[in-house]
Amino acid sequence: xxxxxxxxxxxxxxxxxxxxxxxxxxxxxxxxxxxxxxxxxxxxxxxxxxxxxxxxxxxxxxxxxxxxxxxxxxxxxxxxxxxxxxxxxxxxxxxxxxxxxxxxxxxxxxxxxxxxxx
Numbered sequence: 001x002x003x004x005x006x007x008x009x010x011x012x013x014x015x016x017x018x019x020x021x022x023x024x025x026x027x028x029x030x031x032x033x034x035x036x037x038x039x040x041x042x043x044x045x046x047x048x049x050x051x052x053x054x055x056x057x058x059x060x061x062x063x064x065x066x067x068x069x070x071x072x073x074x075x076x077x078x079x080x081x082x083x084x085x086x087x088x089x090x091x092x093x094x095x096x097x098x099x100x101x102x103x104x105x106x107x108x109x110x111x112x113x114x115x116x117x118x
Contacts, residue, residue: 005118009062009071012112016059016074024052068116075113082106 023030027047031038038044058077062070085103088094 005115008112009068009075009114009116010066012078012109012115013059013062013071013074015109015112016055016078017063020052020055020057020059022052023050024048024056027051062113071113071116075110075116078106078110078113082110 019030027038027044030051031047038047058074062074082103085094085099085106089096089099
């Protein structure tokens with residue numbers, strides 16, 4: 001029987017895939033939650049590529065390969081995103097109230113993926 005620690009990184013990768021699938025198929029679902037309005041096909045293409053393709057590709061790679069090092073890379077990427085949120089609070093003046101939800105999401109996915117190292 002597999003332990004919970006073997007499933008946690010898979011859960012993080014699956015969440016990453018779901019975010020990627022949403023970004024690829026319904027980019028407005030992500031953009032609306034971030035108060036971002038795009039007006040050109042080129043801008044939507046960028047969102048589909050970054051929020052969709054990269055997330056889906058990295059999360060899917062982790063699930064398919066199942067290697068601890070791939071989960072480590074995924075976890076480090078989400079850790080970088082979490083750190084960037086803190087940097088944004090310092091440099092851009094984003095408030096704690098608006099930063100807590102994305103920090104919680106990014107940090108949780110990072111911890112899930114990094115649990116492969118336990």
